[in-house]
Amino acid sequence: MSKASSAASGAVYPTVNARIYPSGGLDVLSRDEVARLRDASTGMHDLLRRCALAVLTTGSIADDPRAAQAQYPDFDIQVHQQDRGMRLDLSNAPAMAFVDGEIIRGVAELLFAVVRDLAFRAIELGDDGGRDLESTEGITDAVFGLLRNARILEPADPNLVVCWGGHSISRMEYDYTKHVGYQLGLRGLDICTGCGPGAMKGPMKGANVAHAKQRSRHPRYIGVTEPGIIAAESPNPIVNHLVIMPDIEKRLEAFVRIGHGIIVFPGGVGTAEEILYLLGILLREENAELPFPLIFTGPAASAPYFEQIDRFIRLTLGEAATSRYEIIIDDPAEVARKMIAGIRKVRSYRIEHKDSFFFNWSIGIPLAFQQPFVPSHEAMAALDLHKGRKPHELAADLRRAFSGIVAGNVKEDGMRRIDEHGPFEIHGDPEMMQSLDALLRAFVEQRRMKIEGEYKPCYRVVV
Structure with a gap:
């Protein structure tokens, strides 16, 4: 050397x-x-x-x-x-x-x-x-193959909690994610995140201490990423199982297929993209009876953040969407207890429907949520963000809108497009665009878009 x-x-x-x-x-x-x-x-x-x-x-x-x-x-x-x-x-x-x-x-x-x-x-x-990457079944099979090859799939009792949240969060919010992770770890739950800093690191750090106290022999801290974002969200040091999916859509499907429940901490556009992806799937008729614990949580100071997210979901996807998640503020132990109760229902459902514990075959993910979205200026401007559409269809395009902003913020290809052609333009229903604009402005004001330096928007909402 x-x-x-x-x-x-x-x-x-x-x-x-x-x-x-x-x-x-x-x-x-x-x-x-x-x-x-x-x-x-x-x-x-x-x-x-x-x-x-x-x-x-x-x-x-x-x-x-x-x-x-x-x-x-x-x-x-x-x-x-x-x-x-x-x-x-x-x-x-x-x-x-x-x-x-x-x-x-x-x-x-x-x-x-x-x-x-x-x-x-x-x-x-x-x-x-x-491999067939043009059909729902073929894409799911590819996701399974990638996860199996990475030795992520283990035939054990359901205990994997996916934690979503921003890489750019306050110290108070970061400490809260550690407290939640600690409570999860005390109850024998493993952690899966996007593998980066902030809300992706905190739950793993807290769980790591709890697992040590409980003398857990082989705790898993799974990081799921993709090539376009790994450079902007470098793996945190606690990750002990890393898997790199080919694109964001397969990354999101991996989270949903291997996770037994999901906790959402405060975040920015990437977190909003993840929320819309999951709700868009859970709102489909074939998934109506599928148990899937979903909890939004943060410290008391983050309550306004979740109130704004909740308002945006109600406006865009309707009141029915709110039945698929629960908001718990400033109570890490209650979050863990609720997650444990939800995972028990998942276990019973998997046994009854003869589905595996380590890969959720039962949940239906349509092709619109699986096909890679390339956020060009033309594609972003063409998104159909209008009322009157079925909630899961609207969720698919809203997810793409946030995905495009993520690309413009932290992915090399997206940043290059912004440098060459200026900000993406997002068009749609006036009321929806006003709500979207308010949500994005709040992200900027709360510094949820960028860790260091001043944030320069890569988008323009056309109201």
Whole structure:
């Protein structure tokens, strides 16, 4: 291993060169898999490089996906297949991922998770992979395959709670997420989040202490991300199972398929996107009787945030949508008790309907919620955001609107589109647009859009 340094914007960021060998979980790759990961012509090598750099800067709180690229412009990763296994050669890698010349074990595990998931994607989901990605059943099968390959699916009693919330939250809100995670951990529940900082880290941190107190032997802290957002939401250090889904839609489906209940903490547009995705699914007739505990919670100071979210849901999706969630303010223990009670109902339902505990096959997710949405200016302006539509149909387009704003805020492709063509324009029913504009303005005023610096809107709501 040799040391070097990388300069960006006048700052010097220490780097190292290293040769890494896997230790369980991913021991070998085929020659075809290695060739695809090294192929620059398809963009796969650049994708590997960006995701690997995000993992090597684990714990970073920057939410600009270009920051790490600017700090470590000379970083590179090469995958090599050997007769007895595989190795990774890192050039000009962030020194923060190493201690006394050795890569941090948790970082190494996440790094090999990146290689594993991108290799699976290149082969199984590539043009010649043979998978049907144009049908509901085919997409769900692909999600299952990715999760199984990542060893996320475990045949155990339901105990996995998905926690959603913002990466840019106040210290009070962050501490509250830890308290909730602690109460969940005391009751033997594992945690799954989007793997980043803020509300994605807090529940894992709290649960980690509780699991230690309860002497839990194999607690799971699952991080589910996707290539477009991993650089802006670098995995937090507590994640011990990382899976990189190909796009946001498969990421959202993964949350719903593996989670036994969901808790929503305060957040911004990404959290609103997740809420609309789930409600749009739960409001469909075939899912009406499906138990799925959904709790919105935060400290007392966050009560106005959830009141505004609740008003927006009632205006857009109708009063029926409110029956699918419960709002609990400033009571972590009650949140955990309610979640435990809800998961017991999930367990009974799965047994009665002969559904698996580790993957929710019963919930119906229509193709409109599964197909990748590319937020171009034309696509954003064409969204049908008008009253009179079925709630789940409107929810699908509202979800896309928020997804586009997320892309403009933190994803490289989206940020590039905004730089070239200006803000996205969002059109729709006047009353709905006024409510949307008020909600987005509140996010900006409460600094829920960006961790550092002033926020420049990537959108314009046309009222």
